[in-house]
Structure formats: C-alpha cells, structure tokens
Amino acid sequence: MGTWDVGPFDNDTAADFCGDLDEAAAGEREGIVRATLTGVIDTAGHLEAPESERAVAAVALVAAQCPGGEPADPVYGPDEPLPDLTGLRGLALRALDRVVTEPSELMDLWEESDGGPWRANVRRLRGVLLPAPPGEQPSLI
Secondary structure (H helix, E strand, O other), X not given: OOXXXXXXXXXXXXXXXXXXXXHOOHHHHHHHHHHHHHHHHOOOOOEOHHHHHHHHHHHHHHHXXXXXXXXXXXXXXXXXXXXXXXXXXXXXXXXXXXXXXXXXXXXXXXXXXXXXXXXXXXXXXXXHHOOOOOOOOOXXX
C-alpha cells in the first residue's frame, strides 16, 4: 500500500517499525527508538525515505509523551507499552531536523506532491519537542 496519508504512522514503513517495537522485549524498546533517531542524525549523505519514515514515527512516539503531544495512532502505532521516551526529546528534534534537510528522499517525495499537510505535521511535532521558553510553563490544554 505504501503511504496513505500525511501522519507519522500513515505508511507501511512506520507501521512495520511499530510492529517491530511490539515484538521486541520491553527492555529493548527505548534502544530501538534511540538507534532509529541516531541512525538518521548520523546520515551525512543522501537519507533514504524508509529511514526517514521510521524516524518520523519514532519522533512521534517521543512527542506523544511530551506535554502537548498527540497519542500514537491507535491502529498503526505500537500496541505494547513503551518506556519513558522523554529523555530522547533532543535526539528526536535533531532527527526530525535531519529528515527535512537535503539530501532527504522523503522530503523530496513530499515536495513532488502536495506536501503542505505533511510539513504542517512535521512543524507540529517540532513544536511539541521544543522546550518551553524559560519561565513559561507548557500549557496542558
């Protein structure tokens, strides 16, 4: 099927990534998310779309645990509980920034179509991951 919508879990690769998390032992899940984010950050050359799709799903899982984050997709997100991923917030932000930095196949693919809604989702994720300005408490509403 490939990609069916613009959300972080709306493609086969992200759904498979979440399935891999479900199949992993509970103690390995944080490491899988960390390795996915780090792998994208460490890619200096052309970043392939599947790696980016896994990374965006991992970013969404981290963001889901942050104030203002949306829950993971109930159909394609992981079914098994995840550990606290909020310590990966900085890595998630860096990985998301790498996904939207050339050379990035996923970014190119979205540029070929109407990528506006996809970019809006990326901006929303980025906004959740950014720390609140000093002295400002994040809104819980």
